[in-house]
Amino acid sequence: MVSNSAKSLLLCLMISVLHQHLQFQLPHVVAIKTKSEGKDDGRGKTLSFTLYQQETINKTGYIVVDGVAGAGVSQTTTPFGTVYVFRDDLTVHADKASRVAGVAEGTSITTSLDGLQSMSLAKITIHHKGHRGSVSVLGGTYNTKPSDYPVVGGTGDFAYALGYVRSSPVNLIGQTVTYKMELHLYWPPYAHDAPVPKKP
Known part of the structure; x- marks a missing residue:
């Protein structure tokens, strides 16, 4: 049983983390080397890939x-x-036995009385296809439908990236559940012209 003071402390810590993420400022110009996937015209970069x-x-x-x-x-x-x-x-295929390419760690708070929606924040650490680093996301989750999370910051190869992560349920039966995570990342100048996610 968690005491009221512990609940209050946890809530204060989460509000502090959210406040820090929302104050993140993006610089106007960033030089990023291009990797093999994605798009680059010498001024910026985009990158998309899927993990589970x-x-x-x-x-x-x-x-x-x-x-x-x-x-x-x-x-x-x-x-x-x-x-x-x-x-x-995070695995490279929906099969749990496939290669691990990263980890997603975070928290969510249920925000609807039907129990299907929550506010979530997570750090997604990736070591995949020559890319190493993390992206942080913050947004609303609908447990049984695809959900889009804005990227609010990054580290390593994903420093200064913006964009979104779409999480879609693949398997919700049994003790282990699987979600498809599509990462869509954009660096300046593409970040300003990145497409708005279409409804799934």
Whole structure:
């Protein structure tokens, strides 16, 4: 059982992290070397690729604060106010046994009484196809439908990247659930002209 003071501390820490991410300022000019995939015209770069998030309940993802009302706990729902944390492998194929190319770690808070929606933040660390670094995302999740998360910062090869990550459910049955993660990244000057994600 988590005390009210622990819940308050956790909420304050999450608000502080969100505040820091929202204050991130993008410089006007950045020089980035081009890798083999993506697009480059000598002024900037774009990059897109797909990985698969493998989440195992009570092994790589845990409820740390119980919700207070609404839906019960299932593969796709948690009660309103539930705080969930995760550290999931990212694989190159939907098969859990495929090569691990990174990790997604973060938290979500259930924000709907039907238990299907939450506010999520995550750091996605990648070592794939010659790219190393991380991107941070912040946005709303709909557990059974595709969700788009804005990229709010990056490190390593993804420093100064903007764009979005689309997470789509692949398998929601059983103890391990799988999500397809499509990363769409843009550097200046493409960042200013990046397309708005189309509804899935």
